[in-house]
Amino acid sequence: MTGPVTDAPSRAIWDALYAEGNHAPIAPYTDIIAFLARSFARDGQGRKVLEIGCGTAQNLLFANWSMGFEVYGVDYSETAITQARAQFRGKGLSYGALEVADATRLDFPDSHFDAVVERGAAQHNRLAVARAILAEMRRVLKPGGVLCCSLAAEGHFLFGQGTHLGEGDFFNGEHDGTRHFFSRRDVLDLFAGMEITRWMLHSRQDVPGNRMVEQYHVVEARKPA
Numbered sequence: 001m002t003g004p005v006t007d008a009p010s011r012a013i014w015d016a017l018y019a020e021g022n023h024a025p026i027a028p029y030t031d032i033i034a035f036l037a038r039s040f041a042r043d044g045q046g047r048k049v050l051e052i053g054c055g056t057a058q059n060l061l062f063a064n065w066s067m068g069f070e071v072y073g074v075d076y077s078e079t080a081i082t083q084a085r086a087q088f089r090g091k092g093l094s095y096g097a098l099e100v101a102d103a104t105r106l107d108f109p110d111s112h113f114d115a116v117v118e119r120g121a122a123q124h125n126r127l128a129v130a131r132a133i134l135a136e137m138r139r140v141l142k143p144g145g146v147l148c149c150s151l152a153a154e155g156h157f158l159f160g161q162g163t164h165l166g167e168g169d170f171f172n173g174e175h176d177g178t179r180h181f182f183s184r185r186d187v188l189d190l191f192a193g194m195e196i197t198r199w200m201l202h203s204r205q206d207v208p209g210n211r212m213v214e215q216y217h218v219v220e221a222r223k224p225a
């Protein structure tokens with residue numbers, strides 16, 4: 001096998017989190033839904049969207065149910081994909097595909113999707129693996145297609161915790177395994193060759209505790225036509 005590979009401990013951690021019901025489907029994430037609405041004028045009919053690291057697929061469920069997209073999702077947690085399929089079945093909805101797969105090796109043809117999204121998945125890998133994931137997301141996106149990523153930033157409260165694996169890379173067994181915290185330079189490198197159409201740094205603060213909790217780069221980009 002060549003190229004960067006995903007680490008097995010993190011995969012096992014995610015599978016256990018889903019099995020314990022700790023990452024149960026609750027609601028879609030506004031960053032992803034707002035991006036799809038902005039990009040397609042709220043009309044997903046006839047459009048294919050893929051989510052990398054879709055988990056239990058609450059984003060895809062909304063994209064299909066409320067927006068009409070044909071949806072596809074991959075996640076390396078088998079338990080997550082089982083729960084994702086059950087959600088669609090439970091609502092009598094259909095999907096293009098929901099498959100167990102490593103996001104660095106997607107079994108989809110080149111230039112296949114109108115939109116490819118990920119929320120909080122690429123960041124759960126070392127930077128080299130995140131780069132490989134971005135390359136795959138870009139490969140399967142149609143020319144002129146759009147992409148949205150949500151990536152932990154260096155101001156995230158978990159930055160620096162756990163075992164330091166490399167620049168910006170940490171393994172935190174107390175939380176959810178491997179994570180890369182993206183600098184602005186990382187983001188620019190990751191999206192080189194694509195047109196960044198929107199880039200927001202979202203910070204969440206625990207007000208009573210007076211401390212910063214989460215911080216993410218939310219990056220939207222277009223593949224050159």
Ligand SMILES: C[S@@+](CC[C@H](N)C(=O)[O-])C[C@H]1O[C@@H](n2cnc3c(N)ncnc32)[C@H](O)[C@@H]1O
Nearest residue numbers: 006014053054055075076077102103119120121
């Ligand atoms: C924070 S959860 C986000 C789940 C979903 N995107 C959401 O918005 O609720 C991160 C997900 O990414 C998946 N993941 C992380 N690295 C992956 C990889 N290399 N290949 C496939 N899935 C991956 C995990 O199994 C987990 O389901």
